[in-house]
Amino acid sequence: MSKAVNNMSMGVVEPQERMKHLSHCGNFIDVDKTQPVTRYYRSGTEMLRMANVYLREGNHENAFILYLRYMTLFIEKIRQHPDYGNVKAEVRDINKRIKDEIMPTTEKLRAKLLAHYQREYEQFLANKEAERVKELEREREQERQRQRELASRQAVGSSVIPSLIPANLHVLIDDGTQPSAPDLDLLDQVVYPNDFPTGANRTNLPGSGLLLPTGDASSDKTSNSKPSFDRNQKPSYNRTDSLLAGSLRIVHVPADTMEVFLQLAKANTSNNIETCGVLAGHLAQNQLYITHIITPQQQGTPDSCNTMHEEQIFDVQDQMQLITLGWIHTHPSQTAFLSSVDLHTHCSYQMMMPEALAIVCAPKYNTTGFFILTPHYGLDYIAQCRQSGFHPHPNDPPLFMEAQHIQKDAHTKIKVIDLRR
Missing domain, CATH: 1.20.58.80 (Phosphotransferase system, lactose/cellobiose-type IIA subunit)
Incomplete structure (x- = not known):
């Protein structure tokens, strides 16, 4: 260096x-x-x-x-x-x-x-x-x-x-x-x-x-x-x-994001099926603002969720000039954390956007987690891990952490683009 x-x-x-x-x-x-x-x-x-x-x-x-x-x-x-x-x-x-x-x-x-x-x-x-x-x-x-x-x-x-x-x-x-x-x-x-x-x-x-x-x-x-x-x-x-100092930019999250998403996922949650969505927004004055949840066509299970037809997400983002800022998903019957599959899913988001968030909603326990992979260990570790599906990872040093660069905004409302319909 x-x-x-x-x-x-x-x-x-x-x-x-x-x-x-x-x-x-x-x-x-x-x-x-x-x-x-x-x-x-x-x-x-x-x-x-x-x-x-x-x-x-x-x-x-x-x-x-x-x-x-x-x-x-x-x-x-x-x-x-x-x-x-x-x-x-x-x-x-x-x-x-x-x-x-x-x-x-x-x-x-x-x-x-x-x-x-x-x-x-x-x-x-x-x-x-x-x-x-x-x-x-x-x-x-x-x-x-x-x-x-x-x-x-x-x-x-x-x-x-x-x-x-x-x-x-x-x-x-x-x-x-x-x-x-x-x-x-x-x-x-x-x-x-x-x-x-x-x-x-x-x-x-x-x-x-x-x-x-x-x-x-x-x-x-x-x-x-x-x-x-x-x-x-x-x-x-x-x-x-x-970008020059190496720190993470602030990500503004509308305060109603989790409540709105839980309503979108309500039917799946009642059937113990996970729901996922893409968090998108824009950049202004060197800060990032989440403005939309894009809910893609998907297939869910009690402990996983896979998106389909990603090109539809890209089309929406191109039309609205939206930047991908992370993803959000539910844990219908578990607490808020990142599973081994979640870690690999989020790795691709965070590699492209260091500030990308993984928001996990756990309605059964009424909790929400705002997570990122630890920048100096977890991100590199998961990027080099070649296993797929659910598999064990070491817990020490930690692979993920609570995000410290978020700011909830009570004055803005999240918008939804539901591509499942």
Whole structure:
């Protein structure tokens, strides 16, 4: 991993390093050969939808990352999939789109971002130089103040000492007697070399990375305090941009989602049959909003549910410009958790969309779970598991967890598209 990636939290301001890190994020995508190749083409479609939203909203960094990721997937990585040769029509259309639209847009974004980073860097250097000049002036003023105070103490001392020493007393330094104790107030005025650091010791700038420190601005110092560099003068980066920072974007869930879905599943639930649906929505201001439940044609059992005719789901999403944000299903007679089959089902969702939710409704126990595979263990473990059907998995470390990036929204209502009818 690059030095810039390792030091994201520390920060560096050089424009080329920042662009290098953006490119690294854009190239960070892999193809799982066990997943249907069509899912990658669906993921690519949704990737472009999000990139276009970011572009319209002026979030050029995230737009650049997604456009670059799209090109990385379909120019390079998708060729590794064993079923690549079966999607010639899609490949032809995508290659034309990349050449005519995406590549020119990405290059324009690259130039715009580099120019923006260069302006920020030049402003940073100018602020740094201005701060250096201010610090030098503060040092000079502190030295002048020290000299004035020292001169004042010497003047007071020279007027007092003669009246304190008897005229007939002559003391020699080398006569074996002890000199008097030093004046502690005078010691406080001594200036040591490290009290006023300059150059590299003064700024203490970190060496590499992208995100820049955003600590509080330094307040005005008194004459005895050490000067400090105002870190707010560094070029800043919006850390909420999760594609760059690596965090999960907030997913807004209408508060009535579970109640509405349980009503859709009521007939199946009474017969102890699972029901499933796809959660879809849109992106706005770097947050994800679930707006629809798409209930596909399906076959359910007491502990599983399989969708059919997925192309119908894709058609609806294309018509309404909806992004897949996860799935929802019932456990008619069990508690809310992810079974081994559920883990594998959700893996394909989360690989395409890191924020994808698995909502499990357990009406018998009146509970609901909002789950994701653990990002640093469970997702990779399940992706590499080649077993099918119900099979045991280790419980430690945990393979899934309660989602922490959701926000229930009481002011919006979920919409339903029921394809079973």
